[in-house]
Amino acid sequence: MKLASGILELIAEGLGLESGYFGGKLSENAFLSVNRYPPCPDPSLTLGLPKHCDPNLITILLQGDVCGLQVFKDGEWIGVGPVPNAFVINIGYQLQIISNNKLKGAEHRAVTNSKDARTSAAFFVSPSRDSIVEPARELIKAGNRSLYRAFEFTEFFSNYMNEKGNSEVVLEPFKLQA
Ligand SMILES: O=C(O)CCC(=O)C(=O)O
Numbered sequence: 001m002k003l004a005s006g007i008l009e010l011i012a013e014g015l016g017l018e019s020g021y022f023g024g025k026l027s028e029n030a031f032l033s034v035n036r037y038p039p040c041p042d043p044s045l046t047l048g049l050p051k052h053c054d055p056n057l058i059t060i061l062l063q064g065d066v067c068g069l070q071v072f073k074d075g076e077w078i079g080v081g082p083v084p085n086a087f088v089i090n091i092g093y094q095l096q097i098i099s100n101n102k103l104k105g106a107e108h109r110a111v112t113n114s115k116d117a118r119t120s121a122a123f124f125v126s127p128s129r130d131s132i133v134e135p136a137r138e139l140i141k142a143g144n145r146s147l148y149r150a151f152e153f154t155e156f157f158s159n160y161m162n163e164k165g166n167s168e169v170v171l172e173p174f175k176l177q178a
C-alpha cells in the first residue's frame with residue numbers, strides 16, 4: 001500500500017493535482033489476486049485471461065518469471081516480458097476517468113504456454129464502493145470539457161461485471177455526449 005500511495009502521489013503531481021488527491025476513499029480498497037496458469041497442451045485453443053482493462057484505480061502486477069502478459073497496441077498484441085524484481089503498473093478505468101482521458105488504461109490479456117506453469121500476483125487498488133468518481137475539476141477548467149459524468153464506484157463495478165469487462169461497452173453509460 002505504501003508503494004501504491006507513492007505511485008499515486010507521483011501520478012497526482014504529473015497530472016497537476018494537489019498532493020494527496022488519490023488518498024482517502026479513492027484508494028481505500030485493496031485486493032490481492034493471485035493467478036495460476038497451468039501449462040496448456042495447445043495454447044492456441046485457450047487464453048489464461050481474456051482481453052480487458054482493469055476496473056479499478058491502479059494495479060501493481062508481479063509477473064513472476066514466465067512470459068504470458070500481452071498488451072494491445074496499434075492493433076497488435078505485444079508481449080510484456082517479465083523484468084526481475086520489477087512490477088507492471090496498470091492504469092485502471094477509474095484513473096482514466098479521473099484524468100479525463102489524459103491517462104488511458106492499456107487493454108491486456110494473459111496467454112498460456114505448453115511448458116511452464118505461470119503464477120502472477122495482482123494488487124488492485126480501488127475506490128470504496130460509495131466513492132464518487134468523476135473527472136478531476138482541475139483538469140476540466142482549461143477549456144477541456146468533462147468526458148464522463150459523476151457516478152458511485154459501485155455502479156461502475158456492477159456494470160463492468162454485467163458486461164464481463166467488455167472494453168467496447170463498459171465506459172459507454174458513463175460518457176457525456178459532446
Ligand atoms: O497474469 C497477468 O499477467 C495479468 C493479470 C491481470 O491482468 C489481472 O489479474 O487483471
Ligand SMILES: [Fe+2]
Pocket residue numbers: 052053054090108
Ligand atoms: Fe488485468
